[in-house]
Amino acid sequence: MRQSAAVTVQAHQAGIAATATATTEAEVRAAMEAVILANDMACAYASIVTVQGEVLHNNHYHHALKPGDLLLADVGAETASGWAADVTRTWPVSGKFSSTQRDLYDVVLAAHDACIGQVRPGVEYREIHLLAAKVIAAGLVDLGILRGQAEDLVEMDAHALFFPHGVGHLLGLDVHDMEDFGDLAGYEAGRARSDRFGLGYLRLDRPLRTNMVVTIEPGCYQVPAILNDPERREKYRQVVNWERLAEFADVRGIRIEDDVLVTETGHEVLTAALSTDVESA
Ligand SMILES: [Mn+2]
16 A cells, blocks of 8 residues: 555646646646556546546546646556555646635645544544534634534534535545445444435444554535535525635635554554645745
8 A cells, every 4th residue: 555655646746747738637637647557556446637626526537727727636546456545636727726725725634634633543433524524614614604613513514515525434455445345344333324414425434443544535615516405505594605605616626635544553644745735836
């Protein structure tokens, strides 16, 4: 896994560099996957390289890159024996964030850093997910997009309007390790998926144990199907400042994802060599 992590870091660095001259998503994807292939590895999953980051599993690459766009790249390598890496970065096509992009990027980064800081044996992964939800809700309150207390907003699943997926999953042989067995590996015996809007997406609900590898991948998105849903709009009418939100129209989707090994005393970020400071100098 260290080998696939190292090649994946290089692939992302190549993608950021290629963005300076690329004109389409496909060209950036090619630059990233070239690194993986040149290292005699394969892609661990269908790469996501998109300016439409709000489409969570977007496998189209035909869009032109425009200066105001954010590019979201979720690309990972896999060794010949199948050990996977799974990394996401989101960077500005122009090399420089707008102020609104920077504000929301910093909210996601705060969640990413806080969650990684909590990884150690014995900690419930579900609590790490809820921490991501809380940090994102608090960040959106600070920006004037949500109204209220972060704890209350998470309680009513308001965070999931913008963070509609789990904070990560097991990683190992295959990108969602053992998920062909359903939730057998991801869920502790006796536990089942929640039917809550803000929890049902969680792929992993177990206490962390030494030598597990998990991803930490909070995100913030504007998914029209979620935000324009009449029932949700009614339910969250009081807690979302829709006019303020409209000022963030240049943010479609941001995710930051790293691969984290649980060690006896804490954690080690296997993909730490890839900076989360993604603006080019
Ligand atoms: Mn992932």
